[in-house]
Amino acid sequence: MSELQGKRVFVTGSGAGIGKAIAALFVERGAQVVVSDLNADSAKQSADEIGAAGVANCDVTDEAQVRAAVQQAVDLLGGLDVLVNNAGIEVASPLLQQSTESFDKIFAVNVRGTFVTMKAATPHLVASQGNIVNIASIAGIGGSPLLGSYCATKAAVIQLTRVAAVEMRPTGVRVNAVCPGFADTAMVERLAPDFEAATQVPFGDLVAAKQGRLGTSQDIAEVAAFLASDRAAWVTGSHYVLDGGLTAS
Numbered sequence: 001m002s003e004l005q006g007k008r009v010f011v012t013g014s015g016a017g018i019g020k021a022i023a024a025l026f027v028e029r030g031a032q033v034v035v036s037d038l039n040a041d042s043a044k045q046s047a048d049e050i051g052a053a054g055v056a057n058c059d060v061t062d063e064a065q066v067r068a069a070v071q072q073a074v075d076l077l078g079g080l081d082v083l084v085n086n087a088g089i090e091v092a093s094p095l096l097q098q099s100t101e102s103f104d105k106i107f108a109v110n111v112r113g114t115f116v117t118m119k120a121a122t123p124h125l126v127a128s129q130g131n132i133v134n135i136a137s138i139a140g141i142g143g144s145p146l147l148g149s150y151c152a153t154k155a156a157v158i159q160l161t162r163v164a165a166v167e168m169r170p171t172g173v174r175v176n177a178v179c180p181g182f183a184d185t186a187m188v189e190r191l192a193p194d195f196e197a198a199t200q201v202p203f204g205d206l207v208a209a210k211q212g213r214l215g216t217s218q219d220i221a222e223v224a225a226f227l228a229s230d231r232a233a234w235v236t237g238s239h240y241v242l243d244g245g246l247t248a249s
């Protein structure tokens, strides 16, 4: 039997990038997945391509939309076993030059979005003894120039994961995080020119020196699939690093 057979899953930001790869791999492993994104067109395309069970869109900064989308997913799937909090944005510029508006925005998406989606999904996950996988980042572990506010949001996601895991342990709900290094998505395509300008090093060389190669969205989806599966039954409150050794040196 496939490791995610029959799991009912809701993935935020799954119209593209890592979220889409997670949704696709989960379907391949037997899960029923509801795709969700801010961008309705990409969500529909993603769902059609991967054979998702449905689409329930929301902007994760809007709590009412999040609650409605989680309920829509529950109605479509007949319950919920796994929430993947993947929706996220980046800001790349020196920290103290970042506008307060962009600081508020990145916290609204990456932190508040994770918080409200966990709250909306929790009663359903308690009912199913399910679990949550939050997509954090190695930026939440070490500070990275140009990614100051992003680093702060991802550190917050790791801490939300830890506390929710401990508080929810008596309910049987597990909560874990994944901390990838640089991977092959549109987000990194947007970041690369800023890193090149700041370091005068071609981004490919920077990545090769620090983590061997660019990660793939599939690399990340594999770890998310493990954490979401019953094979990870004793894993909770953890943040799994996958970065080709970047943070090891």
Ligand code: NAD
Binding pocket: 012, 013, 014, 015, 016, 017, 018, 019, 036, 037, 038, 039, 042, 058, 059, 060, 061, 086, 087, 088, 089, 109, 113, 135, 136, 137, 138, 179, 180, 181, 182, 183, 184, 185, 186, 187, 188
């Ligand atoms: P991406 O920009 O390629 O895709 C992000 C998706 O999230 C898009 O489909 C976008 O429409 C959606 N989204 C953005 N804001 C949203 C909102 N307010 N509500 C709902 N959906 C929204 O990014 P990605 O690289 O696939 O990143 C996915 C997650 O992985 C993010 O949380 C990111 O911080 C994290 N991450 C990425 C990398 C990397 O190298 N790409 C590394 C570590 C962590």
